[in-house]
Amino acid sequence: MLIGASAGGVAALTELTAGLPKDFPAAVLVVLHIGVHRSTLAELLSLRCPLDVAFGRHGEAPRAGTVRVAPSDEHMVLVGGRIELTRSAKENHTRPAIDPLFRSAALEFGPAAIGVVLTGTLDDGTAGLQAIKAMGGTAVVQDPADAVEPGMPASALRHVPVDHCVPLAAMAPLLTALAGAPVNVAAALTGNGTNHGRTKEYAAMSPTQQRLVHEQALMLGTGNFTEHLRAVGQPSMFTCPECHGGLWELRDVVPRRLRCHTGHAFTERSLQLALSESVDEALWAALRALQEKEALLAQGANEQRGSDPAESARLASAALSAQRQAATLRKLLQQPARPPPAPPPPPE
Incomplete structure (x- = not known):
């Protein structure tokens, strides 16, 4: 059971896990976008959840009746039936991210x-749910109307053939029933596809499933990154805002997604966010440079005033020119962000 x-998400996860029975028949792995900040999620969930709640431990085998939470600044994935914690490249501009866990x-x-997929902004989890469906699994989303932030569940509903969409109050009974239902695990890929070049299972997979194997290898940093990228996409005109390498656009995926050879991955929306932050950082750096340039020139003018009036004037x-440029840029930076205008209504 994978929850993102x-x-x-803190309130949603607290309510959901509190409703799970003590004999819940599956392991529960949880990712909450927490970034590098210290997480107390495991402690918070343990206050009300009847299951064994802790942060995921590297090499631990998930067991029924346990809840394992991704630690800060580490992806939590499954490889060889065990939890693997890794500080591999961010996906969707975050670490831990939901998509790597779901895909693995x-x-x-x-x-x-x-x-x-529970409450959240943007669209992390959509590609992960697509991966789960591609391998025959089950996709569940919180009703967007019931979510504090409807973005993530709404994206999943838009792009994934979701099996169940329910409000949070109905989630625990549903998951308990799903976890107890018998399944055929014959479609699972031994070794998480990391030995894809030598397995009959890989050869029998659909192109979509094979793409998942290459994406997982890129995330884990295994194999030849050029081979993996060529198998799943083509070069784009964009550069990675994390490492500044070239981004490759994945073929035949909706919503649009891109990857670089170091492992960073973006949906179109998360790339827009990352680029917006990069632009903001670049503009503030430009303002700093202009102000330093102004100060240096002014200092030189003062020093040259007595010995070389012409140079001092120059x-x-x-x-003064640098000061005006800095003032213009600061005015631009300090303008409040405004949403784009709403599109005109359709003609009657």
Whole structure:
């Protein structure tokens, strides 16, 4: 059982896990977007959840009746039936991210994987649910109307053939029933596809399933990254905002997704966010450089005033120009962000 959440997720996860029975027949793995900040999620959930709750431990085998939470700044994935914690490249501009866990579980457990997307912004979890469905698993989302932030569940509903969409109050009974249902795990790929070049299982997979194997290898940093990228996409005009390498656009995926050879991955929306942050950082750096340039020129003008009036005047004029440029840029930076205008209504 894989559960992913973002904004509003602490309250949602607390309510959901509190409703699970003590004899819950599956392991529960949880990712909450927490970034590098210290997480107390495991402690918070343990206050009300009747199951054994703790942060995931590297090498631990998931057991029924346990809840394992991804630690801060580490992806939690499944490889060889065990939890692997890794500081591999961010996906969707975050670490831990939901998609790596869901994708690894899809490859590891096939139809036995149950993915759950709860409240959150943007669209992390959509590609992960697609992976789970591609391997025969079950997709569950919180009703967007019931979510604090509807973005993630709404994206999943838009792009994934979801099996169940329910409000949070109905989630625990549903997951208990799904976890107790018998499944055929024959579609699971031994070794999580990391030995894809030598397995009959890989050769028998659909192109979509094979893409998942290559994506997982890129995330784990195994094999030849050029081979993996060529297998799943083609070069794009964009560069990775994390490492500044070239981004490859994945073929035949909706929503649009991109990857670089170091392992960073983005949906179109998370790339927009990352690029917006990069632009903001670059503009503030430009303002800093202009202010330093102004200060240096002004200092030179003062030093040259007595010995070389002409040079002092030139430096003072250049300092004034830098000051005006800095003022214009600061005014631009300090303008409040405004949403784009709403599209016009359709003609009647």
